[in-house]
Amino acid sequence: MDFGNSLALSLSFLFLLAHLSHSAIQLPGWLGDKNTQESVLRLNKGAFTAPFDPTRVTPLSWHPRAFVYKKFLTDAECDHLINLARDKLELSMVADNDSGKSIKSEVRTSSGMFLQKAQDEIVAGIEARIAAWTFLPVENGESMQILHYEHGQKYEPHFDFFHDKVNQEMGGHRVATVLMYLSDVGKGGETVFPNSERKMSRSNEDGWSDCAEQGYAVKPRKGDALLFFSLHPDATTDNKSLHGSCPVIEGEKWSATKWIHVRSFDKPSKHENNGNCVDENDNCPIWAKNGECEKNRVYMVGSEDSYGYCRKSCKVCSS
Ligand code: PD2
Numbered sequence: 001m002d003f004g005n006s007l008a009l010s011l012s013f014l015f016l017l018a019h020l021s022h023s024a025i026q027l028p029g030w031l032g033d034k035n036t037q038e039s040v041l042r043l044n045k046g047a048f049t050a051p052f053d054p055t056r057v058t059p060l061s062w063h064p065r066a067f068v069y070k071k072f073l074t075d076a077e078c079d080h081l082i083n084l085a086r087d088k089l090e091l092s093m094v095a096d097n098d099s100g101k102s103i104k105s106e107v108r109t110s111s112g113m114f115l116q117k118a119q120d121e122i123v124a125g126i127e128a129r130i131a132a133w134t135f136l137p138v139e140n141g142e143s144m145q146i147l148h149y150e151h152g153q154k155y156e157p158h159f160d161f162f163h164d165k166v167n168q169e170m171g172g173h174r175v176a177t178v179l180m181y182l183s184d185v186g187k188g189g190e191t192v193f194p195n196s197e198r199k200m201s202r203s204n205e206d207g208w209s210d211c212a213e214q215g216y217a218v219k220p221r222k223g224d225a226l227l228f229f230s231l232h233p234d235a236t237t238d239n240k241s242l243h244g245s246c247p248v249i250e251g252e253k254w255s256a257t258k259w260i261h262v263r264s265f266d267k268p269s270k271h272e273n274n275g276n277c278v279d280e281n282d283n284c285p286i287w288a289k290n291g292e293c294e295k296n297r298v299y300m301v302g303s304e305d306s307y308g309y310c311r312k313s314c315k316v317c318s319s
Pocket residue numbers: 147155160177179190191243244245255257
Protein backbone atom coordinates (compact mmCIF):
# COMPACT_ATOMS: atom_id res chain seq x y z
CA MET A 1 0.00 0.00 0.00
CA ASP A 2 1.47 3.39 -0.89
CA PHE A 3 1.72 6.20 1.60
CA GLY A 4 -1.10 8.21 -0.04
CA ASN A 5 -3.46 5.34 0.63
CA SER A 6 -2.24 4.64 4.13
CA LEU A 7 -2.42 8.35 4.93
CA ALA A 8 -5.98 8.47 3.62
CA LEU A 9 -6.82 5.35 5.63
CA SER A 10 -5.31 6.73 8.81
CA LEU A 11 -7.15 10.01 8.19
CA SER A 12 -10.43 8.09 7.84
CA PHE A 13 -9.59 6.22 11.03
CA LEU A 14 -8.84 9.49 12.84
CA PHE A 15 -12.08 10.90 11.49
CA LEU A 16 -13.89 7.84 12.84
CA LEU A 17 -12.24 8.21 16.25
CA ALA A 18 -12.98 11.93 16.32
CA HIS A 19 -16.53 11.16 15.34
CA LEU A 20 -16.96 8.46 17.96
CA SER A 21 -15.47 10.54 20.75
CA HIS A 22 -17.64 13.44 19.62
CA SER A 23 -20.66 11.16 19.48
CA ALA A 24 -19.96 10.06 23.01
CA ILE A 25 -20.58 13.63 24.09
CA GLN A 26 -23.35 14.61 21.73
CA LEU A 27 -25.07 11.27 21.34
CA PRO A 28 -24.67 9.26 24.53
CA GLY A 29 -25.99 6.07 23.01
CA TRP A 30 -28.53 3.99 21.22
CA LEU A 31 -31.64 3.45 23.27
CA GLY A 32 -33.98 0.54 22.71
CA ASP A 33 -31.95 -2.62 22.14
CA LYS A 34 -34.64 -4.81 20.50
CA ASN A 35 -34.34 -3.63 16.89
CA THR A 36 -33.20 -0.62 14.91
CA GLN A 37 -36.73 0.53 14.11
CA GLU A 38 -37.42 1.13 17.79
CA SER A 39 -34.02 2.65 18.50
CA VAL A 40 -33.49 6.37 18.83
CA LEU A 41 -30.51 8.67 19.24
CA ARG A 42 -30.51 10.69 22.42
CA LEU A 43 -29.36 14.31 22.07
CA ASN A 44 -27.54 16.54 24.56
CA LYS A 45 -30.58 17.96 26.27
CA GLY A 46 -32.34 14.62 26.61
CA ALA A 47 -34.34 14.97 23.37
CA PHE A 48 -34.57 12.07 20.92
CA THR A 49 -34.21 11.77 17.16
CA ALA A 50 -34.57 8.93 14.66
CA PRO A 51 -31.38 6.88 14.15
CA PHE A 52 -29.32 6.60 10.97
CA ASP A 53 -30.78 3.67 8.98
CA PRO A 54 -28.16 2.33 6.51
CA THR A 55 -30.74 0.17 4.70
CA ARG A 56 -32.21 3.30 3.12
CA VAL A 57 -28.91 4.50 1.58
CA THR A 58 -27.98 3.74 -2.05
CA PRO A 59 -24.63 4.63 -3.64
CA LEU A 60 -25.23 6.66 -6.85
CA SER A 61 -21.72 7.24 -8.11
CA TRP A 62 -18.10 6.82 -7.02
CA HIS A 63 -16.74 9.67 -9.19
CA PRO A 64 -17.95 11.89 -7.55
CA ARG A 65 -18.80 9.96 -4.39
CA ALA A 66 -22.57 10.45 -4.08
CA PHE A 67 -25.28 8.63 -2.12
CA VAL A 68 -29.03 9.01 -1.74
CA TYR A 69 -30.91 8.33 1.51
CA LYS A 70 -34.64 7.71 0.96
CA LYS A 71 -36.91 9.41 3.49
CA PHE A 72 -34.03 10.81 5.53
CA LEU A 73 -36.50 13.40 6.87
CA THR A 74 -40.09 12.78 7.88
CA ASP A 75 -42.80 14.91 6.23
CA ALA A 76 -43.24 16.71 9.58
CA GLU A 77 -39.52 17.57 9.71
CA CYS A 78 -39.65 18.91 6.12
CA ASP A 79 -42.71 21.07 6.92
CA HIS A 80 -41.08 22.31 10.12
CA LEU A 81 -37.92 23.49 8.28
CA ILE A 82 -40.01 25.26 5.62
CA ASN A 83 -42.09 27.00 8.32
CA LEU A 84 -38.94 28.22 10.09
CA ALA A 85 -37.73 29.80 6.84
CA ARG A 86 -40.85 30.97 5.01
CA ASP A 87 -40.95 34.58 6.31
CA LYS A 88 -37.19 35.13 6.35
CA LEU A 89 -36.14 34.41 2.77
CA GLU A 90 -33.70 36.69 0.96
CA LEU A 91 -32.12 36.54 -2.50
CA SER A 92 -29.41 33.83 -2.46
CA MET A 93 -25.76 34.86 -2.81
CA VAL A 94 -22.61 33.14 -4.11
CA ALA A 95 -18.96 33.42 -2.97
CA ASP A 96 -16.80 35.53 -5.31
CA ASN A 97 -13.96 33.27 -6.55
CA ASP A 98 -11.23 35.89 -5.96
CA SER A 99 -12.26 37.88 -2.90
CA GLY A 100 -14.46 35.23 -1.26
CA LYS A 101 -17.08 37.91 -0.55
CA SER A 102 -20.81 37.07 -0.87
CA ILE A 103 -22.25 38.61 -4.03
CA LYS A 104 -25.54 38.45 -5.96
CA SER A 105 -25.28 36.51 -9.21
CA GLU A 106 -27.40 35.31 -12.15
CA VAL A 107 -25.79 31.92 -11.48
CA ARG A 108 -28.07 31.47 -8.46
CA THR A 109 -31.59 32.85 -8.57
CA SER A 110 -33.23 31.13 -5.59
CA SER A 111 -34.00 32.77 -2.27
CA GLY A 112 -32.87 31.39 1.07
CA MET A 113 -31.92 31.89 4.69
CA PHE A 114 -29.67 30.30 7.32
CA LEU A 115 -31.06 28.62 10.42
CA GLN A 116 -29.00 28.57 13.62
CA LYS A 117 -27.23 25.37 14.57
CA ALA A 118 -29.35 23.36 17.03
CA GLN A 119 -31.96 26.14 16.73
CA ASP A 120 -34.51 23.76 18.20
CA GLU A 121 -34.72 20.05 19.01
CA ILE A 122 -35.87 19.08 15.53
CA VAL A 123 -32.97 20.92 13.86
CA ALA A 124 -30.52 19.46 16.42
CA GLY A 125 -31.92 15.97 15.73
CA ILE A 126 -31.42 16.35 11.96
CA GLU A 127 -27.87 17.64 12.51
CA ALA A 128 -27.10 14.62 14.73
CA ARG A 129 -28.47 12.24 12.07
CA ILE A 130 -26.33 13.93 9.38
CA ALA A 131 -23.25 13.41 11.60
CA ALA A 132 -24.15 9.75 12.13
CA TRP A 133 -24.55 9.22 8.36
CA THR A 134 -21.48 11.12 7.16
CA PHE A 135 -19.11 10.22 10.05
CA LEU A 136 -18.32 13.94 10.19
CA PRO A 137 -18.85 15.71 13.53
CA VAL A 138 -21.68 18.19 14.05
CA GLU A 139 -19.15 20.93 14.81
CA ASN A 140 -17.70 20.66 11.27
CA GLY A 141 -21.04 21.68 9.74
CA GLU A 142 -22.18 25.17 8.78
CA SER A 143 -25.63 26.11 9.90
CA MET A 144 -28.33 24.71 7.67
CA GLN A 145 -29.41 26.79 4.67
CA ILE A 146 -33.06 26.58 3.56
CA LEU A 147 -33.60 27.33 -0.13
CA HIS A 148 -36.74 28.16 -2.09
CA TYR A 149 -36.88 27.95 -5.90
CA GLU A 150 -39.88 29.30 -7.82
CA HIS A 151 -40.67 28.86 -11.53
CA GLY A 152 -37.47 29.22 -13.62
CA GLN A 153 -35.20 29.59 -10.60
CA LYS A 154 -31.98 27.57 -10.57
CA TYR A 155 -28.43 27.23 -9.33
CA GLU A 156 -25.99 26.84 -12.25
CA PRO A 157 -23.36 24.07 -11.94
CA HIS A 158 -20.70 25.01 -9.39
CA PHE A 159 -18.36 23.49 -6.85
CA ASP A 160 -19.12 23.58 -3.14
CA PHE A 161 -15.38 23.67 -2.30
CA PHE A 162 -13.88 27.15 -2.32
CA HIS A 163 -11.49 28.74 -4.80
CA ASP A 164 -10.29 31.39 -2.34
CA LYS A 165 -8.40 31.12 0.93
CA VAL A 166 -10.59 33.59 2.86
CA ASN A 167 -13.51 31.16 2.97
CA GLN A 168 -11.25 28.36 4.19
CA GLU A 169 -10.13 30.23 7.27
CA MET A 170 -13.02 28.75 9.25
CA GLY A 171 -12.83 24.97 9.14
CA GLY A 172 -10.82 24.57 5.92
CA HIS A 173 -12.39 23.26 2.69
CA ARG A 174 -15.93 21.99 2.48
CA VAL A 175 -15.47 18.23 2.24
CA ALA A 176 -19.10 17.14 1.82
CA THR A 177 -22.61 18.43 1.23
CA VAL A 178 -25.92 16.96 2.37
CA LEU A 179 -28.81 18.26 0.25
CA MET A 180 -32.23 17.53 1.72
CA TYR A 181 -35.34 17.85 -0.43
CA LEU A 182 -38.19 19.37 1.56
CA SER A 183 -40.87 19.23 -1.16
CA ASP A 184 -41.77 17.29 -4.30
CA VAL A 185 -41.38 19.30 -7.51
CA GLY A 186 -43.89 19.05 -10.41
CA LYS A 187 -41.15 19.18 -13.06
CA GLY A 188 -37.49 20.31 -13.12
CA GLY A 189 -35.47 21.20 -10.04
CA GLU A 190 -33.28 18.09 -10.39
CA THR A 191 -29.79 18.15 -8.89
CA VAL A 192 -27.45 17.47 -11.80
CA PHE A 193 -23.77 16.37 -11.87
CA PRO A 194 -22.48 17.32 -15.35
CA ASN A 195 -19.03 15.71 -14.78
CA SER A 196 -20.21 12.47 -13.20
CA GLU A 197 -18.86 9.22 -14.61
CA ARG A 198 -22.53 8.16 -14.74
CA LYS A 199 -23.27 10.92 -17.25
CA MET A 200 -26.73 10.66 -18.83
CA SER A 201 -27.67 7.73 -16.65
CA ARG A 202 -30.27 8.01 -13.94
CA SER A 203 -33.21 6.11 -12.53
CA ASN A 204 -35.66 4.82 -15.10
CA GLU A 205 -38.50 7.31 -14.67
CA ASP A 206 -40.29 9.73 -16.97
CA GLY A 207 -40.59 13.44 -16.52
CA TRP A 208 -36.97 14.60 -16.48
CA SER A 209 -36.27 18.16 -17.64
CA ASP A 210 -33.89 18.91 -20.55
CA CYS A 211 -31.40 20.35 -18.05
CA ALA A 212 -31.17 16.96 -16.34
CA GLU A 213 -29.78 15.54 -19.63
CA GLN A 214 -26.46 17.36 -19.12
CA GLY A 215 -25.26 14.79 -16.60
CA TYR A 216 -26.27 12.39 -13.87
CA ALA A 217 -29.43 13.77 -12.26
CA VAL A 218 -31.31 13.19 -9.01
CA LYS A 219 -35.01 14.01 -8.77
CA PRO A 220 -36.11 16.01 -5.71
CA ARG A 221 -38.47 13.94 -3.58
CA LYS A 222 -39.82 15.22 -0.28
CA GLY A 223 -37.75 13.77 2.58
CA ASP A 224 -34.92 12.28 0.48
CA ALA A 225 -31.33 13.45 1.04
CA LEU A 226 -28.32 13.48 -1.27
CA LEU A 227 -24.79 13.25 0.16
CA PHE A 228 -21.81 13.98 -2.05
CA PHE A 229 -18.14 14.68 -1.42
CA SER A 230 -16.29 17.66 -2.90
CA LEU A 231 -12.86 16.35 -1.87
CA HIS A 232 -11.16 13.08 -2.76
CA PRO A 233 -10.14 10.84 0.18
CA ASP A 234 -6.61 12.34 -0.10
CA ALA A 235 -8.13 15.82 0.53
CA THR A 236 -7.59 17.16 -3.02
CA THR A 237 -10.56 18.81 -4.73
CA ASP A 238 -12.78 16.60 -6.91
CA ASN A 239 -13.67 18.25 -10.24
CA LYS A 240 -16.30 15.57 -10.80
CA SER A 241 -18.29 17.06 -7.88
CA LEU A 242 -19.53 19.89 -10.14
CA HIS A 243 -23.31 20.08 -9.56
CA GLY A 244 -26.27 22.40 -10.05
CA SER A 245 -29.98 22.75 -9.43
CA CYS A 246 -31.98 22.66 -12.71
CA PRO A 247 -34.64 25.35 -13.27
CA VAL A 248 -38.02 24.58 -11.73
CA ILE A 249 -40.54 24.07 -14.56
CA GLU A 250 -43.69 23.14 -12.63
CA GLY A 251 -44.47 23.74 -8.96
CA GLU A 252 -41.88 25.00 -6.47
CA LYS A 253 -38.84 23.49 -4.81
CA TRP A 254 -37.76 23.68 -1.16
CA SER A 255 -34.41 22.24 -0.11
CA ALA A 256 -32.03 22.39 2.84
CA THR A 257 -28.25 22.38 2.45
CA LYS A 258 -25.73 21.29 5.10
CA TRP A 259 -22.14 22.08 4.05
CA ILE A 260 -19.54 20.19 6.08
CA HIS A 261 -15.91 21.22 6.48
CA VAL A 262 -12.74 19.22 7.11
CA ARG A 263 -12.30 20.81 10.55
CA SER A 264 -14.51 22.43 13.16
CA PHE A 265 -16.59 25.32 11.83
CA ASP A 266 -17.51 26.33 15.41
CA LYS A 267 -14.09 26.88 16.94
CA PRO A 268 -10.94 28.02 15.15
CA SER A 269 -8.19 25.40 14.92
CA LYS A 270 -4.53 25.91 15.87
CA HIS A 271 -3.99 26.38 12.14
CA GLU A 272 -6.21 29.45 12.05
CA ASN A 273 -4.88 31.00 15.27
CA ASN A 274 -1.15 31.02 14.76
CA GLY A 275 -0.48 32.46 11.37
CA ASN A 276 -0.59 28.94 9.91
CA CYS A 277 2.85 28.07 11.29
CA VAL A 278 1.78 24.88 13.06
CA ASP A 279 1.55 21.16 12.50
CA GLU A 280 -1.94 19.78 12.67
CA ASN A 281 -0.97 16.17 13.14
CA ASP A 282 1.35 14.75 15.79
CA ASN A 283 3.03 12.63 13.11
CA CYS A 284 4.15 15.65 11.03
CA PRO A 285 7.78 15.70 12.25
CA ILE A 286 8.31 12.01 11.48
CA TRP A 287 6.50 12.24 8.12
CA ALA A 288 8.62 15.28 7.20
CA LYS A 289 11.79 13.39 8.18
CA ASN A 290 10.73 10.56 5.87
CA GLY A 291 10.42 12.89 2.88
CA GLU A 292 6.64 13.25 2.82
CA CYS A 293 6.84 17.07 2.35
CA GLU A 294 7.96 16.27 -1.23
CA LYS A 295 6.10 12.99 -1.78
CA ASN A 296 2.71 14.17 -0.40
CA ARG A 297 3.01 17.88 -1.04
CA VAL A 298 -0.71 18.76 -1.20
CA TYR A 299 -1.48 17.18 2.17
CA MET A 300 1.74 18.21 3.92
CA VAL A 301 2.40 21.69 2.50
CA GLY A 302 -0.82 22.63 0.70
CA SER A 303 -1.64 23.94 -2.74
CA GLU A 304 -2.52 27.28 -4.29
CA ASP A 305 -5.97 27.19 -2.76
CA SER A 306 -5.52 25.39 0.55
CA TYR A 307 -3.08 25.10 3.45
CA GLY A 308 -1.37 21.80 4.21
CA TYR A 309 -1.35 20.08 7.59
CA CYS A 310 2.40 19.94 8.32
CA ARG A 311 3.58 23.41 7.31
CA LYS A 312 5.77 23.79 10.38
CA SER A 313 7.65 20.52 9.93
CA CYS A 314 7.97 21.17 6.19
CA LYS A 315 9.43 24.60 7.06
CA VAL A 316 7.22 26.53 4.63
CA CYS A 317 5.78 29.15 7.02
CA SER A 318 6.43 32.71 5.95
CA SER A 319 7.04 33.93 9.52
O1 PD2 B 1 -30.89 23.16 -3.85
C1 PD2 B 1 -30.20 22.44 -4.56
O2 PD2 B 1 -30.64 21.48 -5.19
C2 PD2 B 1 -28.75 22.73 -4.65
C3 PD2 B 1 -28.04 22.31 -5.77
C4 PD2 B 1 -26.70 22.59 -5.81
C5 PD2 B 1 -28.11 23.37 -3.62
C6 PD2 B 1 -26.74 23.57 -3.74
N1 PD2 B 1 -26.06 23.19 -4.80
C7 PD2 B 1 -25.99 24.23 -2.66
O3 PD2 B 1 -26.64 24.75 -1.74
O4 PD2 B 1 -24.74 24.21 -2.71
